[in-house]
Amino acid sequence: MDIREIQNLIKFVAKSGATEVKLEMDDFKITIKTTAEGAETTYVQQVPMAAMPQMPVAAAPAPVAAAPVAVTPVAETPADDTSKYVTVKSPMIGTFYRKPAPDKPMFVEVGSSIGKGDTLCVIEAMKLFNEIESEVSGKIVKILVDDASPVEFDQPLFLVDPS
Incomplete structure (x- = not known):
């Protein structure tokens, strides 16, 4: 397919x-x-790892359009007042990268101002690098995942202050 x-x-x-x-x-x-x-x-x-055939890489696959990001408000917790922040969640399973290449600067840092459509990170899934774009404008408050870490579908990645 x-x-x-x-x-x-x-x-x-x-x-x-x-x-x-x-x-x-x-x-x-x-x-x-x-x-x-x-x-x-x-x-x-x-693709289950045992069933994945070993294929030589002859040509790079076509680039994939930026994936939509699920954005949901963070649930209020008594210890942390994070109810005013928006959580940016992973739209897919893969490996989270904070920069486009090892020799390039990070897409965003804590305190960075972002706008709708700004690239926040890249998630690599099945040898395709998918740029994750912001659906909200604001300021990055917290980065919840370490660089080059595996992420799950719907896993929180960033806290954004939309004000």
Whole structure:
């Protein structure tokens, strides 16, 4: 299944009104989840390590468009007053990188001002580097994940002060 077929499947599921669809084939699994309004569509593609064939890298794959970022308000905790902050969460499973290349500067630091559409980090999934863009403007308050760490779907990455 190529990226076009996956995109068409996502569009079909979003139009159908289903909230979650799982598709499992021999070499991959896809889970598509949509919100009730259809505003957010997320997909996760996983290949079991034992079943993944060893393929030589002949050509770089086509770049993937920036993935949408799930943004949800942080739940209030008694110890920390983080209710005024917005949590930026990972839209996929992969490896979190704070900079585009080892010799380049970090995308954002604590205290950085960000705008909608600014790149916050890169998540590498299946040898594709996906730029994660901000859906909110504000200031980075806290970075919750270390550079080059594995991240899960919906895992909090950043706290942003939207004021």
